Amino acid sequence: MAAVATVGAMENKRPAGGLTRVLADIAAERASQDDLWGVQEFPDGSGPAYADRAEAAKAECAAASSRGELTWRHILAEEFFEALAESDPGRLRAELVQTAAVAVKWVQSLDRRAGEVDVPAEKLVRDGIPQIIRKGGRNPDVRVAGNDEYTSLLRAKLEEEVGEYTGSGDPSELADILEVLHALAALHGLTAADLEHLREEKAHAHGGFRQRIVLRLPPPDAP
Known part of the structure; x- marks a missing residue:
């Protein structure tokens, strides 16, 4: 890894x-x-x-x-x-x-x-962030995540990135989300191409979101 x-x-x-x-x-x-x-x-x-x-x-x-x-x-x-x-x-x-x-x-x-x-004492960052910090004249305090915590750190990172996008609406945040998704997929033995293939299969079977269809849900107490 x-x-x-x-x-x-x-x-x-x-x-x-x-x-x-x-x-x-x-x-x-x-x-x-x-x-x-x-x-x-x-x-x-x-x-x-x-x-x-x-x-x-x-x-x-x-x-x-x-x-x-x-x-x-x-x-x-x-x-x-x-x-x-x-x-x-x-x-x-x-x-x-x-x-x-x-x-x-x-x-x-x-x-x-x-x-x-x-504020959490630490969080998962991109591989190049420590070097960027060093170039800025600071010495980052870093460690390498263990196998047992890597998944939970990635999930937390996904929540963070999704929160950044929903809060700002900045489309560049979608690239950050995609990067985390690729890392999570790799944990399951999936490449980016594998993930895209799964997406295409689901789109073929159930469609995408291009038609902007909104499903009205029945009330919780409806029979």
Whole structure:
């Protein structure tokens, strides 16, 4: 098995932490709002009139990222204005959920900086990360994962990468997810080609997701 390094908080993407606490804080705030104002209904006020502002926020976010100056403000603004540009209720809801998810991640980041949540002491990283850290003038504290823990570390890495994608919507995160999937497949003796063959078999038997079919599920108490 190829050497796998683990390193504590050395990679650019830190693992998400404290989600339960943040969601509890949000639930408490929502309860407080309901106690104060009751159930509220207003027009959405969103729509195509905000499309230009959404594009501007997206461009600003991309420019900041290319300069290495990306901030949570850029990311949240992009998601927020993308939501404002939607008038279809379903798409508006999806964009608002993404906006809320980014806001939650920002709060988690604030909590980590304040030392209010525990950041794992180590995590699985790509093989080249230690060398990148050394080139930056730091000396990473690394070890090689044992056979008995490698699978669980990969599964944790998969959750981390999926969380990064669902939180940001950045398509480049899909490449990270794919890299972890290939490593997991290798544990089962499967090559990337084998995995693709399995995908093709399932697609042939059951189809893919190109037609965007949504199955309405019966209520849990339905006979």
